[in-house]
Amino acid sequence: MKTARWLLAICLISAVGCSPTIQKSILPVSKEVTCIEGIAGKDTKYLAWGIGPDNATAEEDALKASLYAALVGGAAGENCVALLNANERETNKEYLNSLFSDESTWRSYVRATNPGKMDADKRMKMYDGRIKLGVEVVVATKELREMLEAKAIIKKFQYGR
Amino acid sequence: MKADFVESAPYKWAINTCGRYLLLLAVLVFGVCRGYSTGTVVYSPTGKSMQMLGSPATEEGSKVSSILAGAVAGAGLGAAAGTVFPVIGTAVGAGVGTVIFGTISAFKSYASPDSSRANASSGVRGASISTGSPNPKLESGKFDRRSITIIPAFYNNGNQERTTLLQAISNTPAEARYDINVISPSALEQASKALSVNPSTMKNDSLLIASIRSSGVMREIMISAGNGDSIAARLSRQRRKKDVSGASDQKISNPSADQYFTMLNGTYIVVVSLDSIKTSNATEFYGTAAVVRFTVNLDNWVNEGDISYPNPKDVVLTVIDKKNIKATATSSSDLAANSTTSLSNATGGLTGKQPIGKPEEPVNVKASKYLVKKTFDYLSSLDDFKIRAVFQNDDNGFQAGLREGVYMDMGFKVYETMLDPQGKPYSQYIGFGLVNSIGDNAADYDNLSSVYPKIGSFGQGMTAVAHEQGIEIGVTPTYCDGYYLVGLEANFNLAKYTNVRQLFVSAGYIYALEAGGAEVLSIGVNKRFDLGRLSLYTGADYWVKTNIGLNVGIDYLMSPDLSAGVRAGYRLGIISNGPTFGLRVGYALPRLF
Numbered sequence: 009m010k011t012a013r014w015l016l017a018i019c020l021i022s023a024v025g026c027s028p029t030i031q032k033s034i035l036p037v038s039k040e041v042t043c044i045e046g047i048a049g050k051d052t053k054y055l056a057w058g059i060g061p062d063n064a065t066a067e068e069d070a071l072k073a074s075l076y077a078a079l080v081g082g083a084a085g086e087n088c089v090a091l092l093n094a095n096e097r098e099t100n101k102e103y104l105n106s107l108f109s110d111e112s113t114w115r116s117y118v119r120a121t122n123p124g125k126m127d128a129d130k131r132m133k134m135y136d137g138r139i140k141l142g143v144e145v146v147v148a149t150k151e152l153r154e155m156l157e158a159k160a161i162i163k164k165f166q167y168g169r
Numbered sequence: 170m171k172a173d174f175v176e177s178a179p180y181k182w183a184i185n186t187c188g189r190y191l192l193l194l195a196v197l198v199f200g201v202c203r204g205y206s207t208g209t210v211v212y213s214p215t216g217k218s219m220q221m222l223g224s225p226a227t228e229e230g231s232k233v234s235s236i237l238a239g240a241v242a243g244a245g246l247g248a249a250a251g252t253v254f255p256v257i258g259t260a261v262g263a264g265v266g267t268v269i270f271g272t273i274s275a276f277k278s279y280a281s282p283d284s285s286r287a288n289a290s291s292g293v294r295g296a297s298i299s300t301g302s303p304n305p306k307l308e309s310g311k312f313d314r315r316s317i318t319i320i321p322a323f324y325n326n327g328n329q330e331r332t333t334l335l336q337a338i339s340n341t342p343a344e345a346r347y348d349i350n351v352i353s354p355s356a357l358e359q360a361s362k363a364l365s366v367n368p369s370t371m372k373n374d375s376l377l378i379a380s381i382r383s384s385g386v387m388r389e390i391m392i393s394a395g396n397g398d399s400i401a402a403r404l405s406r407q408r409r410k411k412d413v414s415g416a417s418d419q420k421i422s423n424p425s426a427d428q429y430f431t432m433l434n435g436t437y438i439v440v441v442s443l444d445s446i447k448t449s450n451a452t453e454f455y456g457t458a459a460v461v462r463f464t465v466n467l468d469n470w471v472n473e474g475d476i477s478y479p480n481p482k483d484v485v486l487t488v489i490d491k492k493n494i495k496a497t498a499t500s501s502s503d504l505a506a507n508s509t510t511s512l513s514n515a516t517g518g519l520t521g522k523q524p525i526g527k528p529e530e531p532v533n534v535k536a537s538k539y540l541v542k543k544t545f546d547y548l549s550s551l552d553d554f555k556i557r558a559v560f561q562n563d564d565n566g567f568q569a570g571l572r573e574g575v576y577m578d579m580g581f582k583v584y585e586t587m588l589d590p591q592g593k594p595y596s597q598y599i600g601f602g603l604v605n606s607i608g609d610n611a612a613d614y615d616n617l618s619s620v621y622p623k624i625g626s627f628g629q630g631m632t633a634v635a636h637e638q639g640i641e642i643g644v645t646p647t648y649c650d651g652y653y654l655v656g657l658e659a660n661f662n663l664a665k666y667t668n669v670r671q672l673f674v675s676a677g678y679i680y681a682l683e684a685g686g687a688e689v690l691s692i693g694v695n696k697r698f699d700l701g702r703l704s705l706y707t708g709a710d711y712w713v714k715t716n717i718g719l720n721v722g723i724d725y726l727m728s729p730d731l732s733a734g735v736r737a738g739y740r741l742g743i744i745s746n747g748p749t750f751g752l753r754v755g756y757a758l759p760r761l762f
Binding site (some may be wrong): 019063124125126127128129131133134135139140143 | 307315557559560561585586588589590595597628629630632
C-alpha cells in the first residue's frame with residue numbers, strides 16, 4: 009500500500025514536471041477597444057481596456073489590444089479600418105502570434121498617451137481580482153502598414169484595393 | 170487636588186464609588202445602544218447605498234463610529250452633567266450626546282453626494298453626450314472641477330454692504346478646488362439687485378429658484394462656464410491675431426463636447442443672503458448660503474450673433490444645501506476670535522494686524538470678507554466640492570495639492586472602483602489616511618501630495634476622497650495617586666498651521682469620581698507618531714493650580730474618526746503627585762472651520 013502511494017506521488021510529480029511550461033498569454037486578453045480618431049493620416053488613437061493581475065500588466069494588455077484591433081479589427085467606433093482583411097487574418101495567424109511574442113517589435117508601433125497615469129474612471133478591479141484599465145493608445149498605423157506590406161502580409165496600399 | 174478631597178465614611182465611599190461606576194457603566198451601555206440605533210437610522214441612506222454597492226467595510230465603519238460616538242458623547246457629557254446632578258445629569262447627558270451625534274451624522278448624510286451626482290449626470294434631458302464617466306455617483310469616481318458664482322442678496326440692507334460684499338467676492342482668489350465664473354462686475358451687481366430674496370424665500374427652494382431665474386444671471390453664467398463662444402467668433406479672433414501678430418495659424422482648439430458637458434454641469438450658484446446686521450461691540454453679519462446646482466440640456470442652444478450658450482430655460486436648478494452663516498468683525502482689527510489663522514491664510518491679507526501707517530479697514534469690509542471666506546469654508550465641507558484624487562503611484566501619491574487646498578494631516582478616505590460579476594461598478598472602501606506631504610502643484614502640476622495610510626494599504630489607481638476632521642473630543646478615565654478621575658478633553662490639530670504632523674493642543678476638564686468630586690481644568694500639548702493604525706502618544710499637560718504631567722500612550726484607530734487607547738504618566742506638583750494610568754476614547758468631529 010505504502011509503495012503504491014509512493015508510485016502515485018512519483019507519477020504525479022513526473023507528470024507535472026514533464027508537462028509543457030505554462031506560457032504567458034501572447035495575444036491580448038482583452039478585446040474591448042474603441043476607435044477614437046485618426047491622427048494626421050498616419051496614426052490612430054484608441055481607447056483600449058486592458059486586463060491583468062496588476063496595473064502594469066493591464067496597461068500592457070491595453071497596448072496589445074489596440075494593436076490587435078488595428079490589425080484585425082473589432083474596435084467599436086466608425087472611424088477605423090483593420091489593416092488585415094478576413095482572408096489575410098486567417099492565413100497569418102502564426103505571424104500574429106510571432107508579432108505579439110516579440111515585445112520590442114510590437115511595442116514599437118504603440119504608445120500610451122499618458123503612460124502610467126491613472127484615471128478614476130478608467131481603472132477597476134474585477135471580481136476575480138484582476139485589474140481592468142482604460143488606456144488611450146496611439147497606434148502607428150502607417151508604419152505598421154508599411155511593415156506588413158514589406159513582409160507581404162498584406163498587399164500594397166493602392167487605389168482600387 | 171488631594172487636599173481638596175473630602176474623606177467620607179466607608180459606607181458612603183462605597184456607595185459613592187460603586188454607584189458612580191455603575192452609573193458610568195450604564196451611561197456607556199446606554200450610549201452604545203443609542204449610538205447603535207442612531208448609526209442604523211441616520212446612516213441608512215448612505216449605508217443602504219453602500220450595502221447595495223457591496224461595501225461592507227464602509228457600512229460597518231460608519232456604524233461602529235456612530236455606536237462608539239454615542240458612547241463617548243454619552244459618557245462624556247453624562248460625566249460632565251453628572252457633576253451637578255449625578256443621576257439625572259448622566260442620563261440626560263447620554264441622551265444629549267447621542268442626539269448631538271445623531272444631528273452631526275444626519276447633517277453628513279443630508280450632504281451625501283450620491284443622489285446629487287447621479288442626478289447631475291443622468292438627469293439631463295436629451296443629453297446624448299457621455300461624460301466619460303461610467304458611473305459618476307461612485308465615491309471613487311472622477312473629480313470634475315466645479316465652477317461657482319457667488320451672488321450676494323440683501324434683505325433690508327443698504328447699498329453700502331452690497332458694494333463691500335461684491336468687492337469681497339470679486340477679490341476672492343480662486344486658489345481652492347473650484348473655479349470662479351468670471352461674469353462681469355456689472356452683471357453680478359445687476360443680478361444681486363434683481364435677486365429678490367428674503368429669509369422666507371431662502372427657506373423655500375422653489376421661490377429661490379424662481380428668483381434666480383428671473384434675475385437674468387443664468388445667461389451670464391452659461392456663457393462664462395461653458396466659455397460658449399461660437400466657432401465663428403474664435404476663428405474671427407484667430408484671423409485678427411494672425412493679421413496683427415503673425416502668430417501660428419493653427420486652429421485654436423475648441424472645447425470638446427465632453428468638456429462642455431463637464432464644465433456646464435459642474436456649475437453652481439451660491440446665493441449668500443445677508444439677512445441682518447447687528448452692531449454693538451462688533452459688527453455681525455447674519456446670512457444664509459444656498460448652493461444651487463445646474464443641470465444643463467445641451468440639445469437646445471441659444472445663438473446671439475457670435476455667442477451661443479445652452480438655453481437657460483432648459484437648465485434644471487436644484488438647491489443642494491443651505492446653511493446659516495455668521496461673520497463677525499471688530500473695530501480693533503482683531504478677527505482672531507472669529508476667524509483664527511485660517512482666515513489670514515486663505516485670503517492673504519487678513520492677518521488681523523495692520524501694518525503701521527496703513528489705515529484700518531472698515532469693519533463692514535472685514536465682515537464682508539469674512540462672510541465670503543466662511544462661505545468658501547462651507548462649500549468645501551459639501552460632498553459636491555470635496556477633493557477627489559487618484560493615487561498615481563504605489564507610494565500613496567495623489568494628484569492634488571496646494572491648488573486644491575490640501576493641508577498637512579488632512580484626512581482622506583480611500584476607495585477603489587470594483588466590478589461585480591455582472592460588470593456593474595461600485596466603490597469599495599479601502600481605508601483612511603492622513604496627508605504627510607503636500608505637493609506644490611501650483612508650481613508643477615505633476616507634484617503629488619501623499620498620505621500616510623492609517624487604516625488599510627493603498628495602491629496606484631485607488632481614489633482618495635477628502636474626509637476633513639476637526640476637533641477631537643475624548644473621554645479619559647484615569648487613576649492617579651489613589652483616586653479615580655474622569656476627564657473630558659478636546660484636542661485641536663495644529664498641523665494645518667505648523668506643518669508639523671500630529672501636533673495637538675488640548676483643553677480638558679477632569680472630575681474626581683470619589684471623595685467629594687473635585688474638579689480641575691487642564692491644558693496641554695501632545696504629539697503623536699504614526700505606527701499604522703496605532704499612534705504613539707507623547708504629551709505634557711497642566712492641571713490648573715494642581716500639577717503638571719508627562720504622559721505616553723498608545724492609541725488604536727478603530728475607524729477614521731474613532732480611536733481608543735491607553736495612557737501612562739507621572740504627575741508632579743502641589744498635590745496629587747505620582748504615576749497615572751488611564752484609558753482614552755476619542756472621536757474626531759467634522760471640520761467646522
